[in-house]
Amino acid sequence: MHIQAFLDQHGWSNFQWLIFVMMFFVAFFDGMDTAVIGYIAPDLIRDWQISKVDLVPVLSAALIGAAIGAIVLGPLADRFGRKTLLLFSVFIFSCSCMLSSFAQNLTQLEILRFITGLGLGAALPNAVTLLSEYCPSHKRAFIVNTMYCGFPIGAATGGFAAAYIVPHFGWESMLLLSGALPLLLAMLMAWLLPESVRYLLLNGADQSRIQHILQKINALALQQNFRLEAKSRQLSALQSMRMVFSSKFLVGTLSLWLCFFCGLMIFYSIINWMPVLFKEADMPPHLGPVVSGLFALGGVGAMLNGWLMDHFNGNYVIAVCTFFTAICVALIGPALHLSLTFFIILMICAGTLQNTAQSSLPVLAANFYPTAVRTTEVSWMCGIGRFGAVAGTMCMGYLVNNNIGWSQIFTVLAIPAAVMTLCMLIKNMSEAARDSARFSLSQQDAE
Structure with missing residues (x-):
């Protein structure tokens, strides 16, 4: 029996709920640990008597590590599970985040944040892939997008928590908490989390092992022998690269990479620098982390996007989100001079649209690639995208240090959102042309 047919025929079980919850919390703590450095940035500047320029390497260290982790470590899941x-x-990432709380200088903190990033970069692509491989096809986008909401919710929760914890217990306590909680999660996953059955089938695991896992979804699994929908085999890194740059996938791959890159430019520019900008504008110290948290919290809109992607063209759904993101982000700067309330409303709208689109890209990529290279390709997309986070953080640092006005800063940040819209439209055109060519060939064969 095809493994996907089995998943499609049976209802969503408690066992799949368990996998979903664990993957949700992986995304949650990934978001919290990634964003935490931005929330404690004003206190680092004050306690260590450093400038905003000195802070750029610290803000970028985890993002560079995450890019390398996604590109180098993430694909190892296609070989080791x-x-x-x-x-x-x-x-x-949990252990290194905890150790970061004991850093005594910028160099130590940069090194530990880089190591934290290595783990962060590899974690989320694997969580997306593992969950997607236990999902029924007609609900996959909704389920995986809902799981991915854990990332912006974790980033937002970190902002709300930092607004209370840092003033009372110091910035060190925020790093310690952000590392201790995912360490407990890792212990729980070691006990309860199953391996992907698709990965096991791809690697020739015994049918009894497959049946033992799937019978937790439905007992009828014990009466079946399972196989993948199409013949597949393990591919080397070179073979994976050849596939991703083949004519079938090239345009879609480049579109996904550039889209993810631009999306993280926007997200981390705002998350990492908003608390500092708010302090520069003489606003209440707690307001920066809270507003950044509200921007990140907008990612819960990915649940609706997931439903839409299950029923409509996912490329168009994301393109619409990014188009309106560009408009909202461009208006944020002028809105601050008009009304703080209007500014916060625009920030929430921009966060909802941007993070909804960003959260939808991994599931779009997971559906785009075959099982043998799925984790590799999703990891590479996320890795390339993390360099966008680095670029955004450094670009924002340049604009801030050169005293560029708010309106100009957010106008610049609107450009990547417009590029994302263009990428999704190009990807869709490429797929339509490919499908049309395939249809023409089938018609010729029939004749």
Whole structure:
């Protein structure tokens, strides 16, 4: 029996709920640990007597590590297993985040944040892939997008928590908390999380092992032998690269990479620098993390986007979100001079649209690639995208340090959103042309 047919025929079980919850919290703590450095940035400047320029390497260290982690470590899941790499990744970023709380200078903090980033970069692509491979096809986008909401919710929760914890207990306590909680999650996953059955089938695992896992979804699994929908085999890194740059996938791959890159430019520019900008504008100290948190919290809109992607063209759904993101982001700067309330409303709208689109890209990519290279390709997309986070953080640092006005800053940030819209339209045109060519060939064969 095809593994996907089995998943499609049976209802969503408690066992799949368990996988969903664990993957949700992987995304949650990934978001919290990624964003935490931005929330404590004003206190680092004050306590260590450093300038905003000195802070750029610290803000960028985890993002560079995450890019390398996604590109180098993430694809190892296609060779060693989704669960193995996921546990390793969560363990790395949780322990190094805890150790960051004991850093005594910028160099130590930069090194530890880089190591934290290695784990962060590898964790989320594996979580997306593992969950997607346990989903029924007609609900996959909704379920995976809902799981991915954990990332912006975690980033937002970190902002709200920092607004209370840092003034009372110091910035060190925020790093310690952000590392201790995912370490507990890693211990729980080591006990309860199954390996991907698609990965096991791809690697020739015994049918009894497959049946033992799937019978937790439905007992009828014990009466079946399972196989993948199409013949597949393990591919080397070179073979994976050849596939991703083949004529079938090239345009879609480049569109996804550039889109993810631009999306993270916007997200981390705002998350990492908003608390500092608010302090520069003589606003209440707690307001920066809260507003940044509200921007990140907008990602919960990905649940609706997931439903839309299950029923409509996912490329168009994301293109619409990014088009309106560009408009909202461009209006944020002028809105601050008009009304703080209007500014916060625009920030929430921009966050909802941007993070909804960003959260939808991994599931779009997971559906785009075959099983043998799925984690590799999603990881590479996320890795390339993380360099966008670095670029956004550094670009924002340049604009801030050169005293560029708010209106100009947010006008610049609107450009990547417009590029995202263009990428999705190009990807859709490429797929339509490919499908049309395939249809013409089938018609010729029939004749």
